[in-house]
Amino acid sequence: MADKKINKRDIAKLPNEWCREFSVLVPSRESGTVAMTRWDGKDIGFLDWYRNTVVPPRDSFLPLIEEMFSFYKDKDGYNIELPPPKEQKQLIFGIRPCDARALAILDMTFNDGYQDPYYLGRRQNTVLVGIGCTKAYDSCFCTSLGNSPTDTTGVDLMLTDIGEDFLVEAITDAGKELLTTSSLSKATEADQARAKVSEETARQKVTRNIDIRDIAQKLRASFEDQDFWQKVAAKCISCGICTLLCPTCYCFDINDEMSKAQGVRCRSLDSCSFPIYTRMPMENPRTEKWRRVRNKVCHKYEFYPMLFDAIACTGCGRCIRLCPVNWDIIQIIESVPTGA
């Protein structure tokens, strides 16, 4: 193992180095909420306060609003123009393991069958530098899903807090290429050991757990249990927070926007919590909120595993933390009848 380490004092040197080649995104509170925004070359203070973003880093790949193509009409009829490809490569510094894993889960959908050029284009154009968690929110439950606060799934380079330094691990070749700055020194065996301790300490801080054994089967058996679903949906207010801010939610809508002679076809995130999500002019199969709640839960814990053999949840806890009525997916999953 040729892992490196870097002193915390020198940490700004990393993005400084990287921003020559990449557009570097770091967590910031600039916009009034916590989101990944472009690094200004100065403030690296997020390390002091940052736990996770409100807006998941998914937004850098499947943004809230995205221009798919523009169209205009001339004497020969309609013409369609794709947006120019992004030249500059992107680097996300500080992505959390739960969110990096979420991207690996999204890849399954966007890679499958018909490839999605927008999402995949950004994925290929982006390098992920993860920072392992040292603290957890009381809504975090990543460890229940086979994840961990220092898990490296999906990242190219991983930083783990080992006291005065960060242990710097290259996970992929793209990650290796980032290890150019002279501020890095060779990590010792003691550092590796410290990283292990750090991981274990972080794990202990994740206090919430769910038992996901046989969850898909249980959900299948309970699909028609209307009483159960009505009960768990009772306090839901059908807003879009838990879906629009979920790192593994990807549903979108497609709409045309006109300005004078030119139009733009846009895609924007959508939410299965909204009644109009499935509304057709004559029918709507999910007008009642318990049906929507059921679909949301089952999609993550039953349908997605059936399709891709992966639970579409990484335990980031945003849906619990940000919910206006404290609707808690952990409690729902725990209370699914065994179906026996």
Next chain:
Amino acid sequence: MTVTDISRRKKFFAQGNAYVPHIVVIEKIIEETPDTRTFHFSFKDEKLRKDFIFESGQFAEYSVFGVGEAPFTISSSPTRRSHLECTIKRVGRVTNALHRLGVGAEIGFRGPYGNGFPLDYLQGKNLVFIAGGIGMAPLRSLIWSVIDNRDSYQKIDIIYGARSPADLCFRYDLDLWGRDKTINLVTTVDKGDEGWSGREGFVPQVVEQVAPSASDAVAIVGGPPVMIRLTFPVLKNLGFAPEQMLTTLEKRIKCGIGKCGRCNIGNIYVCRDGPVFSYAQIKQFISSEY
């Protein structure tokens, strides 16, 4: 079950991008009913006009630029390739905009999407087509395709109903099928008028009366969800096994390619796993999600 393997499906991307439509030109418009029109159209691109192929039952996304996209099945037959057809009822924003268009207008077309009817499975069988209203559109594509390969199939029954005589689509086809000795065509309306001398009654009831034999047969059902829901039990009583009942489902589909999420019934995505399903595939969910 895992995701349907769609690697062998024909894909016709514009500019290499699954979301970019081809431009097609409307060549003819047929007024089917007061609120339903059939559009005949062809690709603007000469080469694509020759190369484009699809299967009965497949659908496409049609765009009116500046208004939006909506999915409709291709209602013409793959065996008749002079142009494409789709039949559209005016019900919402995009369909209203489509109905405002005239001959010569350009619209966007992405497709074909979905699975189409399983011809291999249907060949050599007795076919019972059961349709209501505009639900005939996807079936009509298959019916013509079957007629054009008549020797490959056995008996053909067509039971078609609409709310009123004025709501019957494809009357020019019904004329031809009615005269075809190898086809048993039964039309019905919920409520007749003075000029109507045919049957009256809802489609599921008429199916019960006609009582097609289940032996070596496949029933293909198309129509509004409530008709589909009520027809399956009738067929079941007639001895049709779940695998012998096919239908094509309609959902709110946006992307058409299994990404945008909204057309799911359980773990099934109508846009890529369907829209053609056997009752066996969907019976778990159909009572509560469709």
Next chain:
Amino acid sequence: MINSARQQRLIDEAKALLKQGKVRWIIGFEAGSLKFTTTPLITADAGDTSRLVINSFIVNNLSNFLPELEGRIGIVAKGCDSRSIVSLIQDSKVRREDVVILAVPCSGLIDLAKVEQLIGKDRDEIDAISRKDDKVIVTLAGAKREFSISEALYDNCLACELPTPQEYDILLGEPILPSNEPAAGQKKLDELKKMSPEARWQFWKKELERCIRCYACRNACPACYCQRCFVEETEPQWLLPIPHWQDNLMFQITMDIHVAGRCTDCGECQRACPVNIPLRSLTKEMYDIVADLFHFKAGMDKEALPLMTHYEQEEAEDLIG
């Protein structure tokens, strides 16, 4: 004022209501799954009522759930919630005889975002938060820190005009008078009013740029009860379902106008917002405009006619030429 005593009384009353069949549902609060949170408890089971709580974190305006339940409902209501209930009754969304109001005199709720700001730590790291008279006491790593209520309560609580419900069936605890901090609750609006019109518009533009159009503000609002909202109309399409700031702002302005005369300044919209848009600075201004022009305050007077179905011959005359 002793929470545990009135909490027990609430539990007893709620249990009795369900057991005697006087109500079909109880809507109240139970402890939430996170620190310093509560969550709505909506139940038809008398056994569940033992989980009911009353504390300084019972934030939700539960009247939001009234229109969607069938049968008679026993509902826990703070002053602002009771005003929403009255307003819903006036709008014929709920019938008075279908609700049993379990009134909770409320001395204000603790704004966790403010507390986090005050101590510079996330709520997860706080050991305890308690309320003693006009002080809020925060325990962090064993050490206690005291803050005045004007620092630590929600702005709308500081401006509260009705801490004790007027309209109720069962009163839990002694009535409380309004606090004397309305100015503190008005601070953010005053700051905005000092800005130039252009700067104000730019302010709202910037704030609404991060709106994700989750509609939590609308869905958390008991005054927003339309079955089908204008944002969901497609013919005509008033605004696109794409969260551009222009449409976000247009949505927000229109919503505020639509709930004028029904908004009780309960603060739920702002609390629900996941991206911290200061929505109360919009709704409170509308509340003040309505009070100023028409001397109308939603839910304060149960005999009053709804704002938009009524008029006086002489009012707001100088606004139209």
Next chain:
Amino acid sequence: MEQREDWEPKIVGFLCKWCSYAGADLAGTSRRKYPANIGIIKVPCSGRVDPLFILKALRLGFDGVLVSGCHPGECHYLTGNYRARRKFAITKKFLEYLGVDPRRLQGSWVSASEGDKFAHVVTEMTKQLKEIGANRLFADDK
């Protein structure tokens, strides 16, 4: 953004069909001159004007919105204009708070016989809008 010399404001007028709409008609037939800056939308009553219409007009880039109905006491439906006044008043005040110039939203009572008044209202409003300039509230560039 620089204002072009020959720039003309665009106004949407929501006019009650029982009074102001006829008033506008009268202004036209009696050849009373008023600026061609207004596009008229006929409404069954000024009470029909949802503030949403006003917002939508501003969102679409119209420079001003005029709501005009029957004089107090003369509503065809007895009370529609009084209710319109409440909606109008809160909308105007609220938009002002948000930073919208109050002159962009104007209301008037114009009867079917007041062609002159209608012409005056439009002339005056056009003049005021020229002073405050184009509506760039929802423009993307600022």
